[in-house]
Amino acid sequence: MKIIQSFLTGQWIGETQNTLLKSAINGDLIGATHAEVPDFNKAAQYARKQGQQALMQMDFQQRATCLRNLAKYLLEHKESLYSLSRETGATRNDSWIDIEGGFGTLFAYASMGRNQLPSGNLIHADSAMPLGKNNDFAGTHILVPKGGVAVHINAFNFPIWGMLEKFAPCFLAGMPCMVKPASATSYLTEATVRLMHESGLLPEGSLQLIIGSTGDLLDHLIEQDVVTFTGSAHTARLLKNHENLVNRSIPFNAEADSLNAAILAPDVSLDDAEIDLFVREVFKEMTTKVGQKCTAIRRIIVPRDIMPQLIDKLSQKLAKVTYGDPDAKEVRMGALASIDQLEDVKAKIAELSQNCELVYSQATNAKGIGCEKGAFIAPHLFVNHQPLTHCAAHDVEAFGPVATMMPYDSIEEALAIAALGKGSLVTTLCTKDPMIAAKMIPSLAALHGRLHILDAQAALESTGHGSPLPFLKHGGPGRAGGGEELAGISAVHHYMQKAAIQGSPTMLSAVTGEYVRGAKVIETDIHPFKRSFESVRIGESLLTHRRTVTEADIVNFGSLSGDHFYMHFDDIAAKESQFGERIAHGYFVLSAAAGLFVDPGVGPVLANYGLDNLRFIEPVPIGTTIRARLTCKRKIDQGKESKDGKPQGVVVWDVQVTDQEDVLVASYDILTLVAKDMVSTH
Amino acid sequence: MKIIQSFLTGQWIGETQNTLLKSAINGDLIGATHAEVPDFNKAAQYARKQGQQALMQMDFQQRATCLRNLAKYLLEHKESLYSLSRETGATRNDSWIDIEGGFGTLFAYASMGRNQLPSGNLIHADSAMPLGKNNDFAGTHILVPKGGVAVHINAFNFPIWGMLEKFAPCFLAGMPCMVKPASATSYLTEATVRLMHESGLLPEGSLQLIIGSTGDLLDHLIEQDVVTFTGSAHTARLLKNHENLVNRSIPFNAEADSLNAAILAPDVSLDDAEIDLFVREVFKEMTTKVGQKCTAIRRIIVPRDIMPQLIDKLSQKLAKVTYGDPDAKEVRMGALASIDQLEDVKAKIAELSQNCELVYSQATNAKGIGCEKGAFIAPHLFVNHQPLTHCAAHDVEAFGPVATMMPYDSIEEALAIAALGKGSLVTTLCTKDPMIAAKMIPSLAALHGRLHILDAQAALESTGHGSPLPFLKHGGPGRAGGGEELAGISAVHHYMQKAAIQGSPTMLSAVTGEYVRGAKVIETDIHPFKRSFESVRIGESLLTHRRTVTEADIVNFGSLSGDHFYMHFDDIAAKESQFGERIAHGYFVLSAAAGLFVDPGVGPVLANYGLDNLRFIEPVPIGTTIRARLTCKRKIDQGKESKDGKPQGVVVWDVQVTDQEDVLVASYDILTLVAKDMVSTH
Numbered sequence A, B: 001m002k003i004i005q006s007f008l009t010g011q012w013i014g015e016t017q018n019t020l021l022k023s024a025i026n027g028d029l030i031g032a033t034h035a036e037v038p039d040f041n042k043a044a045q046y047a048r049k050q051g052q053q054a055l056m057q058m059d060f061q062q063r064a065t066c067l068r069n070l071a072k073y074l075l076e077h078k079e080s081l082y083s084l085s086r087e088t089g090a091t092r093n094d095s096w097i098d099i100e101g102g103f104g105t106l107f108a109y110a111s112m113g114r115n116q117l118p119s120g121n122l123i124h125a126d127s128a129m130p131l132g133k134n135n136d137f138a139g140t141h142i143l144v145p146k147g148g149v150a151v152h153i154n155a156f157n158f159p160i161w162g163m164l165e166k167f168a169p170c171f172l173a174g175m176p177c178m179v180k181p182a183s184a185t186s187y188l189t190e191a192t193v194r195l196m197h198e199s200g201l202l203p204e205g206s207l208q209l210i211i212g213s214t215g216d217l218l219d220h221l222i223e224q225d226v227v228t229f230t231g232s233a234h235t236a237r238l239l240k241n242h243e244n245l246v247n248r249s250i251p252f253n254a255e256a257d258s259l260n261a262a263i264l265a266p267d268v269s270l271d272d273a274e275i276d277l278f279v280r281e282v283f284k285e286m287t288t289k290v291g292q293k294c295t296a297i298r299r300i301i302v303p304r305d306i307m308p309q310l311i312d313k314l315s316q317k318l319a320k321v322t323y324g325d326p327d328a329k330e331v332r333m334g335a336l337a338s339i340d341q342l343e344d345v346k347a348k349i350a351e352l353s354q355n356c357e358l359v360y361s362q363a364t365n366a367k368g369i370g371c372e373k374g375a376f377i378a379p380h381l382f383v384n385h386q387p388l389t390h391c392a393a394h395d396v397e398a399f400g401p402v403a404t405m406m407p408y409d410s411i412e413e414a415l416a417i418a419a420l421g422k423g424s425l426v427t428t429l430c431t432k433d434p435m436i437a438a439k440m441i442p443s444l445a446a447l448h449g450r451l452h453i454l455d456a457q458a459a460l461e462s463t464g465h466g467s468p469l470p471f472l473k474h475g476g477p478g479r480a481g482g483g484e485e486l487a488g489i490s491a492v493h494h495y496m497q498k499a500a501i502q503g504s505p506t507m508l509s510a511v512t513g514e515y516v517r518g519a520k521v522i523e524t525d526i527h528p529f530k531r532s533f534e535s536v537r538i539g540e541s542l543l544t545h546r547r548t549v550t551e552a553d554i555v556n557f558g559s560l561s562g563d564h565f566y567m568h569f570d571d572i573a574a575k576e577s578q579f580g581e582r583i584a585h586g587y588f589v590l591s592a593a594a595g596l597f598v599d600p601g602v603g604p605v606l607a608n609y610g611l612d613n614l615r616f617i618e619p620v621p622i623g624t625t626i627r628a629r630l631t632c633k634r635k636i637d638q639g640k641e642s643k644d645g646k647p648q649g650v651v652v653w654d655v656q657v658t659d660q661e662d663v664l665v666a667s668y669d670i671l672t673l674v675a676k677d678m679v680s681t682h
Helices: A040-056 A060-076 A078-088 A092-116 A161-173 A183-198 A233-240 A243-247 A273-291 A304-319 A339-353 A411-419 A434-445 A489-494 A505-512 A551-561 A571-576 A586-597 B040-056 B060-076 B078-088 B092-116 B161-173 B183-198 B233-240 B243-247 B273-291 B304-319 B339-355 B411-419 B434-445 B489-494 B505-512 B551-561 B571-576 B586-597
Strands: A006-008 A011-013 A017-022 A029-034 A138-145 A150-153 A177-180 A207-209 A226-231 A252-256 A260-264 A297-303 A357-361 A380-383 A402-408 A424-430 A448-454 A496-503 A540-543 A605-616 A625-641 A647-658 A664-675 B006-008 B011-013 B017-022 B029-034 B138-145 B150-153 B177-180 B207-209 B226-231 B252-256 B260-264 B297-303 B357-361 B380-383 B402-408 B424-430 B448-454 B496-503 B540-543 B605-616 B625-641 B647-658 B664-675
Touching: A006 A183, A017 A183, A029 A183, A040 A138, A040 A177, A040 A207, A060 A078, A060 A092, A060 A161, A060 A183, A060 A625, A078 A092, A078 A183, A092 A161, A092 A273, A092 A489, A138 A505, A138 B434, A150 A161, A161 A177, A161 A183, A161 A226, A161 A489, A183 A207, A226 A233, A233 A243, A233 A252, A233 B243, A243 B233, A260 A273, A260 A411, A273 A297, A273 A304, A273 A402, A273 A424, A273 A448, A297 A304, A297 A411, A304 A357, A304 A380, A304 A402, A339 A380, A339 A402, A402 A411, A411 A434, A424 A434, A434 A448, A434 B138, A434 B496, A434 B505, A448 B505, A489 A496, A496 A505, A496 B434, A505 B434, A505 B448, A551 A586, A551 B551, A551 B586, A586 A605, A586 A625, A586 A647, A586 A664, A586 B551, A586 B586, B006 B183, B017 B183, B029 B183, B040 B138, B040 B177, B040 B207, B060 B078, B060 B092, B060 B161, B060 B183, B060 B625, B078 B092, B078 B183, B092 B161, B092 B273, B092 B489, B138 B505, B150 B161, B161 B177, B161 B183, B161 B226, B161 B489, B183 B207, B226 B233, B233 B243, B233 B252, B260 B273, B260 B411, B273 B297, B273 B304, B273 B402, B273 B424, B273 B448, B297 B304, B297 B411, B304 B357, B304 B380, B304 B402, B339 B380, B339 B402, B402 B411, B411 B434, B424 B434, B434 B448, B489 B496, B496 B505, B551 B586, B586 B605, B586 B625, B586 B647, B586 B664, B605 B647
Parallel strands: A150 A177, A150 A226, A177 A207, A226 A252, A260 A297, A260 A424, A297 A402, A380 A402, A424 A448, A448 B496, A496 B448, B150 B177, B150 B226, B177 B207, B226 B252, B260 B297, B260 B424, B297 B402, B380 B402, B424 B448
Antiparallel strands: A006 A011, A006 A207, A017 A029, A138 A496, A357 A380, A540 A625, A605 A664, A605 B605, A625 A647, A647 A664, B006 B011, B006 B207, B017 B029, B138 B496, B357 B380, B540 B625, B605 B664, B625 B647, B647 B664
16 A cells, blocks of 8 residues: 655655545545654744755745756656546646646746845845935835745645645745645645655755644644645635634635636627637636636626527537546546545535526536546536525535526626625636726726636637636635735745834845945945946945036937927926926936946946836936936846856946935936856856 | 714714723713614625715825825814823823824825825736737736725724724725724724814715724624724734634734834943933833833843843933823823723733842832822833743733843844744844844844834934834734734735736726736827827827937947947947947937937926836847837826926826837836826816
8 A cells, every 4th residue: 555655854754544545537546645643843843943944045046046946857757747647537638737837836936036036035125215304214124034834735626736836935935834735636746745855956844745634733833934725715714713823823824715707798799709718718617627626617697688598609518528537538527536526516516406507417428447436527507597696606616517607687787796706716707898897897806816808819818717827816805715825926925024124224224235325335446337246245336426417418418319308408498397497308317327437348247237216306407517326236146147158147226316416316226237256156 | 971972874873871981190080982782784884885985986196185184184173182182191292192193194194195006996006917928918916995894993002093094094095994992092082083074074984983892893794894903912812713704704904012122232332322222212112101002112132241230221210200190290101091901000010020020110109180090100120030931021011111121141042032022013123233233133023013223323313113104014923913004005905905817908908097018009190298187098109200220329329428338339349248249328229219209399298207117128239220109008196286386197108119120129117297288176
């Protein structure tokens, strides 16, 4: 008997069998969870100590690189996972979502980390703001590693993606985690964690795996820890009430299944391409993963007058579904994840039947080997004729290929029906009319985590109703659990602690590792543009020589740029304007400032690739004498090279252009690429 | 008998007395809460309907203006509140924090709303990102009004500020609220709500007041509602477990009192100015509001070798405190808020005494009238000689003028002692050394909501350890409740629902009210710069004529700007560079683009005041032919006027500069002020 093992405190644990795990396809024994009860307190402490320490020996940029390498390694070893994934009842397409969708999430977070996170292990989340008139006291926000462990409790339907979509931002944040997959499909999570460890890429203690029960783990969590949960709304409630989590205010993030909807807007007529797109989307959501997605469409809200035709179209598509052993060529839909799930779905179908009319169900059409032993079920389509008063379809979720169609008579009614889901992960609105989208989406958004607008253009590239994306929020209010997984870098923030800091600008600079205006600067004899990436220091600063802006400058700049705006050239209009006189072009001030601080010769500064937060604060009339202060504000080592192979880093410079009275006339950040001294070892 | 009344469903309710409310100074009867039990379900529905409707007839900008006007009105009527505030035991200075601190928060949110929120009632929280190669499908995030009601349950210590710091962001978000102050000081909240209603400025149903119990209110809340709580950690836990809140995933934000610390860093010696600043800060936090602030310093963590001197210095200051009736001139410290609080603080002092040494307590020194009847107590200073093992001072909070000093031997020990608070709102670190701040602050931040770094420079303008500021996070992890009040615009987001939206760029533009790249543009014969603020439409677009970039341009631009960077002027070095040839200055491209799209004559565009997100995407070598597309991206009506009195609005333009192959070479947003057609009615 193969024992599916936990990986805790650096060891694979489990020799004795506990719960038997069976193939969803044919009931064959795959293995068993283990009976040994680990010391969860010790494992949590190990994470907070060894795991945290190992993660902190890297920075955001290095962990991002590590995620990318992990993803590459997993991709090279994917086939062993595909063959195991079949046992969960998944077709090759279903498995692709779980396996390569999961790896794609690692790649996505690797790239987000690279592009959006700093060097080091602290995020300066804000621009420091003066809190007094003289800027002796300022405030800002930072995010820091919590120093605790994240416990991820996952659902059975995505044993790989479900783990990786939480692991990726958590790892990037520098937080070690303990992953507990649902037992039914835990063998696939175990296989993935084995690969990840075999890669040799994971820092010690950064990822632990719990097979079977979490035992007393939650009792041992402390204020710096975090718990995330994906699964049923019922279990989410139980965990939310856990005494230790409540008493210590341990952040608890829940993502529960929900009664997601698809709405066909009233502007779409039977002749439109959108009709078929809508039916196809609903069909896909009913049958992919045998409808076992927390995002699957359960409620189909359509205009009353065309409902009969829509039932026909959808039923015709469903009739073509062959379900059975995924190895059989003609099979389009596999099995539910377990016999338990099959029983549950049947019970829910019975509940729905009391309230709704079953308008389509395939006679048994199972193909392939051993269907009689597997967790197979046909697609079921119900109709709820009185959706505003008959509520089963808004409350009962059959977690299988089951959906209910409902008619509406007006946009307001469609919105009211959707709202009866009491909070959902996602709804698709199918419309051709931007004005209808503009009306319906904000109203729907009050009760949703994500909204998918489907039309012929979007369909060309749409990733679909059911696919959470790493860059976008996943999680919805109310019944959907109120949590938020994914959503780009904000998922990373979820695993960090945000704090306001107040103090003198010099102190804020030291803490954030970024120059804060008003902080003491470092004036040196060497032009800061002559410093390599490694040697230039935060706060290193150059106060330039001065330049008097003349009428000739304005004339020449207008002639060269072609910008003859009246404020620069029409003395009469300028006098009548709010400024009362001709002023220099803002872009001239910007260009002249560059002329003041640029070091012309070949040096480590390779390119100025952008500029942020430019504000022209005061007008610059003829005769103004300007100068610039350029200060090294931020350094990010992304471990990148220039096109011609030079290792380089990003340096952001704070620029302040002042006039002869030291009044700030222009303010901005410039972004440069600066060469390193030596070959990158990144 | 004066009955303190609730204001619900547009009416003042309460004729029959329930709990008697007494002056903290002399025990005189002030009034009574009412015995009538309101229909809370009806009141919540009224908020969601009338309140929501009235709020949605305004937009963010108009609600910001309304907040400012409310603050002005309250400021004009502040004196009646000061005389009532005395009854809570507050000195004039204490009252100032509650009363004018509260109004200041309204002003601050008014200004944040003005400057950081859009027109309309939807926030586009992100930049839309393409989700496919051809940008037929894109994604972004929006925030929308939830459509529910916020229930604010507040503490007794700040009856006015406590209400207004939550009301301000909630109102700005467009969410009606029901405020429940702690009964003991509810007469002051009632008086303020009466003023707010008398102002005639509040939209109907946007603010309701509950005096006494909230009864069955929480049972009637729905998924779109929100509950916030400020008070004891114990009550926070009870509310967090409330069945209906858990079942419906109703967001619950708790801000509890905590064992806040002040740490004197080891670099500060007895000769430094920072010693007295530290003692002064601790003294202030112990005595202001008689120590009844959730942010007050309870734990004073100091180097062991100078602890005796610090005890002396602090005791000497405490000895000078005269407490008693605030009307008496010499009084520096008033009374606790009630006799109940006095009993509670005495009990906690007894608990602390078992574990810590009482090193200072004034003999009774009460001055003024009726002190024998009031809730007066002397300052108490304890020492905990073994802070790592004796834990009372880390667990027991005496909510009065009580603090405990603790010695440490190393920085690591100081951090470990601070962490025993298990999550706090705020800690002050007093140090002269930026490197010590850089080491200690990130570690402290893992368990804090806010950190205050005190040195001689910061002290010149510091708002103090104990003052939450509207722009910065207020709320801490763990024992402090895990919530977040304030923190600038993110407090507004707390009262809105965030959703991801996906669809074609045209759909995303329609929903967000902002031009999204790839959306259909509106090409017109009229130059968009000739449109007034009202008439220019989102998506209105100009594709300019072209311009070929020549060597002469580069030469002229270098000569004029003074920027002779080798990439533009040194053919040899440029050939050896990653670009392989001389390229035009980025700022020339920017200037030439302005020359292509600027309309030179007098028109509605008054000024270009800034530029965001500029990226030079591809190099522009000699011979490149560029053109620009300028598209109206966003409009914000802040109801402002130019210096010479012209009503104007903000228009943001998307600019794309492309080359002859239609490849994007530069990309940015420009910010302009555009005149309105007619006089503002804002």
